Amino acid sequence: MSDTHTPSSELFLKKKEDFDRVKREGRRRPTSLFNVMFCLTSTSRTRVGIVVGKRFGKAVARNRGKRIFREVVRKTHGLLVKGQDIVVFPKRPILTCNHQALYDSWVKVLMREGLMSPIKPLPCVKQP
RNA sequence: GGAGUGGGUUAGGUGAUCGCUUGUUCCCGUUUGGGCCUGGGGAUGAGAGGAAAGUCCGGACUCCAAAGGGCAGGGUGCUGGGUAACGCCCAGGCGGAGCAAUCCGACAUGAGCGCCACAGAAAACAUACCGCCGAUGGCAGAGAUCUUUCGAGAGCCUUUGCCAGGUAAGGGUGAAAUGGUGGGGUAAGAGCCCACCGCAUUCAUGGCAACAUGGAUGGCAGGGCAAGCAUCACCCGGAGCAAGACCAAAUAGGGGAACGAACCGAACGGGUUUCUUUUCAACUCAAUGAUGAGGCCUAUCGAGUUGAAGAUUGAAAUCGUGAUGAUUCGGGAGAGGUCGGCCCGACCGAAGUUCUCGGGUAGGUUGCUAGAAGCCCAUGGUAACAUGGGUUCCAGAGACAUGAUCACCCCCAGGUUCCUUGUGAGCGUGGGACAGAAUCCGGCUUAUCGACCCACUCCAUGU
RNA sequence: GUCCCCAUCGUCUAGUCUGGCCUAGGACGCCGCCCUUUCAAGGCGGCAACGCGGGUUCAAAUCCCGCUGGGGACG
16 A cells, blocks of 8 residues: 555644644544544545553553553554544553554454544454 | 572574665656756665663753852761762771671760650759768767756766768669779779779871781769751852754844925826736636646646726827826925923824834754773772773664564473373473663662573582 | 642641640541530540651650651742
């Protein structure tokens, strides 16, 4: 897929105002592993922000939570509908649950909200 | 072999796939005119810690005017050394714990002030509750003695009670009570005297010193608390990379300059029509069109038709004449506001336009990692460490980079099967700590599954 | 990241500087009893706390050190 060569610097939300806007105007969907909020944007791109607060744990745990989610977002970014800003709030159990379960849960929530094109198994996991 | 003490090293490994940050280097470039930002792909190299943590100390670095002296305030506190510096480290002394290796210790101060609840006689400068004594002195009683005028008297004797008084041994209180043990001594006692121990002063010897050892003298000098105030010695100016330096939009505001009002003088000069030309809008050709991975700015495309608005620093023709004008140049003064009933007077002194200056926000760049650096060797030193030589280059972010999945091996638990029943093999399960650089170093403290190495101590056994 | 501050019953607080009558006081709340026909108000009584671990001291909520948990300032 040659059209997925989005620079990674524009794949994630960076500015504080963007986060605040999503938190203020977005809609919220909780699951047992994470909460997600999203809203429309003026641009044509879709960006994802990950918010891990201090209550999540110490620095190692916070970094790990963000890495796990970045991985998931990278693998699914080509499937996302354009023109959305999405903010994810991971929860504690993410550190112990397995990768496949998280991936399924993520896809399921986004599909139900119509944020993801309905196709495809995992791009990289499990090729025997 | 077991138990233990001190120190050091390490922080699961290998491979595959998909990804992240960054250095070097090579290639790729489009098109509607121009420009900007982020580029894309390949090769190759690097990419968290012993504590990166807590922010408890100490420095480097930067700014604050100089960072020198003093005060205030703070810190440290046996001695000597190491160091850029330290509250750290090394060596030694003293005290304490342990059979020992070894470990622990804010471990300076005969001045002054303050505090020491309750209990106790008394809590810090002296005193005396119970008790003991009552030698000495006084009073009273009894006995004996002597004198006798037989009423009594005397005081040298013995004894009892009370008092003056002596005492700090014993009791009791308390966390703490005016050296301890033994003997002499005494009315009872007491360093009152003696011996040993402790203590103080002083001298000698050893040691750089803390201090140790020995002698002499004194005859108990005097409680605890300075992590209470204080004293003494030494150290510390304050803030911190969000320090600081540079570039610098938009908006508001600030400083400066010019023009600018009335009036005077001079100059210029207006309308209509046609053409030319500029701008805008709509429509047509021509299209939710035009790119290179994305984003942005600007010009638009490029010709025609129609309409509107301008231009005389475009042209021509014609009408017209000194009215008009937000025109230009020169002179010129102060329009306006406040105080004030008004004048005089005093004070302030501009809207607007153009230009410009500096501060500075967003944002960007830098500080930003070659260092009191690591490793090896030699020399000096008991050691901490120092000096010299060689060699290596090893993260640098700003929503914050090391991850995910799989396979095999290693370690640890407990499950099950097999047999050759044990330091056995196989199978599948779960787990592999504490923890993530953010200006950089030296320490300390705290967290931590284990593995390995070195030195030493004690016990047991063998030779 | 750098620099600061705080911690006492369920809640808000006093006491901490200057250690001891602290067995930690007060208010609101909770529980029980009295009063009242009943409820409220009122009266009486009770329960309930020094964040944790060391040290100094005869003695620590208080002084010193180290942790833990909250909160704040700086762009």
